[in-house]
Amino acid sequence: MEDKSTLLDLDPDASAIQQGQQSPAVQLVHENDCSTTTSSDLQQPVGPRIVVRTAAGWTARPGRQTRVDAAGRWIVRDGLGLVCLCLAWLVMLYAELITLCVILAPAPSATFRLLGGICFHILMGLALTAHLRAVFSDPGAVPLGSANHENLLRLGPLPDGRDRVVYRCARCDCVKPDRTHHCSVCGRCIRRMDHHCPWINNCVGLRNQKFFVLFTAYISLVSWFTVYLCLHYFAICLRSEWDACSGGPSPAMSTMLLLILIVLSLLFGIFTAVMAGSQISAILTNTTGIERIKGEQRTAQGLSCSDRLARVFGQPASWRWLSPLHRPHLRAEDDELVGHLVA
Numbered sequence: 001m002e003d004k005s006t007l008l009d010l011d012p013d014a015s016a017i018q019q020g021q022q023s024p025a026v027q028l029v030h031e032n033d034c035s036t037t038t039s040s041d042l043q044q045p046v047g048p049r050i051v052v053r054t055a056a057g058w059t060a061r062p063g064r065q066t067r068v069d070a071a072g073r074w075i076v077r078d079g080l081g082l083v084c085l086c087l088a089w090l091v092m093l094y095a096e097l098i099t100l101c102v103i104l105a106p107a108p109s110a111t112f113r114l115l116g117g118i119c120f121h122i123l124m125g126l127a128l129t130a131h132l133r134a135v136f137s138d139p140g141a142v143p144l145g146s147a148n149h150e151n152l153l154r155l156g157p158l159p160d161g162r163d164r165v166v167y168r169c170a171r172c173d174c175v176k177p178d179r180t181h182h183c184s185v186c187g188r189c190i191r192r193m194d195h196h197c198p199w200i201n202n203c204v205g206l207r208n209q210k211f212f213v214l215f216t217a218y219i220s221l222v223s224w225f226t227v228y229l230c231l232h233y234f235a236i237c238l239r240s241e242w243d244a245c246s247g248g249p250s251p252a253m254s255t256m257l258l259l260i261l262i263v264l265s266l267l268f269g270i271f272t273a274v275m276a277g278s279q280i281s282a283i284l285t286n287t288t289g290i291e292r293i294k295g296e297q298r299t300a301q302g303l304s305c306s307d308r309l310a311r312v313f314g315q316p317a318s319w320r321w322l323s324p325l326h327r328p329h330l331r332a333e334d335d336e337l338v339g340h341l342v343a
Helices: 014-019 079-104 108-137 151-154 209-239 251-284 289-294 305-313 335-340
Strands: 029-030 035-038 047-055 067-068 074-076 164-169 179-181 190-191 195-197 201-206
Touching: 074 179, 074 251, 079 108, 079 209, 108 190, 108 201, 151 164, 151 335, 209 251, 251 305
Parallel strands: 029 047, 047 164
Antiparallel strands: 029 035, 067 074, 179 190, 195 201
């Protein structure tokens, strides 16, 4: 799904870009076709260059399955992803109905109904909100067509005067920053792409990884809490020979519905717990899923665990890390390149 091209070695000089300072004889060299242009129409001596290399990969129509609606929501039109989305929402709806109608409503204890209902719906609400934010958030796509003459010249040479090497995606016609990969499902280049997840019908990348981690964590918590509610309800019913649970469905029907819910909760609870744990591990080791598969090593020397988490959940550290309603405030350098390309 992702191409295996070499990524961009890019560290733009922000002050030079903002002030529009460029060398009068910066050369723009396209190595794929050996064409050369300069930032001046006059003959100039050979100076620093911006070397553009086209990343290996087949050419395709960019963004063919992705669009952004009028409200700014990111939408991926992929059949498998849409099926997985519907399946996830159906499972959450089933858990909601069975918990309300079979477990909480017939329960003899008012305290159990109140506390169980509050805890369940808080966790379910957080999980659903995080899921929707992960689905409809731009994961960090590089603007299409950003590898044009004007943008490339704005990057300028490296601060020490050496040539700057820029990699261009042939599929998106965009500049590829470091740790950017092209997703064949979304049809876009995604910054710090971890993987494409069909359960959110979206990539997990720079801008929505927080929401994906919260989604998997809250789904795991609500799944295990649902297992507890089911077992607790079974214990109450069996001790009273089902007399205390007579307000609900028949014993045979209740048992069947609860067993299905327990199996689903265990499956999703284990799966999402593993996913959340792997995501946290990747964040703490400063790696992505693609980099792990490729065996690429990243260093995060000098960064504490809190600093590494802040690169995904936002700065500074606060209770907002746990809230799917708050978009993370990322480091300036994480959004620096994309900001200049669309400025």
